[in-house]
Amino acid sequence: MKGQDIAVFDTTPITALFDRVVIVSGTSNRQTRALAKNIHDKVKEHGGFVFGMEGEDTGEWVLVDCGDVVVHIQQPTIREYYRLEDIWGEAPIPLEDVTGPFRKKVAAKKPAAKKAAAKKPAVKKKVSA
Numbered sequence: 776m777k778g779q780d781i782a783v784f785d786t787t788p789i790t791a792l793f794d795r796v797v798i799v800s801g802t803s804n805r806q807t808r809a810l811a812k813n814i815h816d817k818v819k820e821h822g823g824f825v826f827g828m829e830g831e832d833t834g835e836w837v838l839v840d841c842g843d844v845v846v847h848i849q850q851p852t853i854r855e856y857y858r859l860e861d862i863w864g865e866a867p868i869p870l871e872d873v874t875g876p877f878r879k880k881v882a883a884k885k886p887a888a889k890k891a892a893a894k895k896p897a898v899k900k901k902v903s904a
Contacts (some may be wrong), residue, residue, distance in 0.1 A: 778810050778848065784863035796863045799847040800854055804834030807848045811837040814846055 776798035786796050801807035808831050815825050818841050830837040836853045839846040847859055 782852075782860060786863055789863070793845050794843040795834045795845070796859070798854065798863075799846065799861050799872075800851050801834075801837075801848050801849045803850070807850060811846075811887060813840050814839050814841075814848075837893045845870050 778801055780798075780800045782798045784796045785794070786792075787794050788892060798890075799810060801810050811828055811831060812882045815828060816826050818839075826840040828837065828839050835850050836857075839848070849857070849859075867881055
């Protein structure tokens with residue numbers, strides 16, 4: 776499932792409440808709700824915390840509060856009307872800069888090294904004289 780027209784803004788020069796605002800478009804009420812649920816699940820999966828979600832009942836504009844990151848998932852008409860991009864800045868952060876640290880890197884498998892069998896120390900018997 777993919778959102779459309781994803782924009783990420785650095786809000787640190789504007790507010791101390793959060794560091795990033797993400798604005799995403801969904802094509803229907805069902806998709807905005809599903810995107811919000813997916814974000815919620817992925818944040819939890821990566822050890823993050825979701826402080827709250829609002830707007831799931833109508834699905835026109837769903838807000839997901841992840842603390843330092845606030846995600847707005849809006850239908851295109853709502854997004855065009857409220858124009859959050861105008862509030863949060865003119866130059867969005869490239870999406871690759873944001874998602875890069877969370878992408879799973881696939882490492883090449885190394886052949887398993889064989890361990891040498893541990894040798895047991897020889898037991899010495901005491902000789903009585």
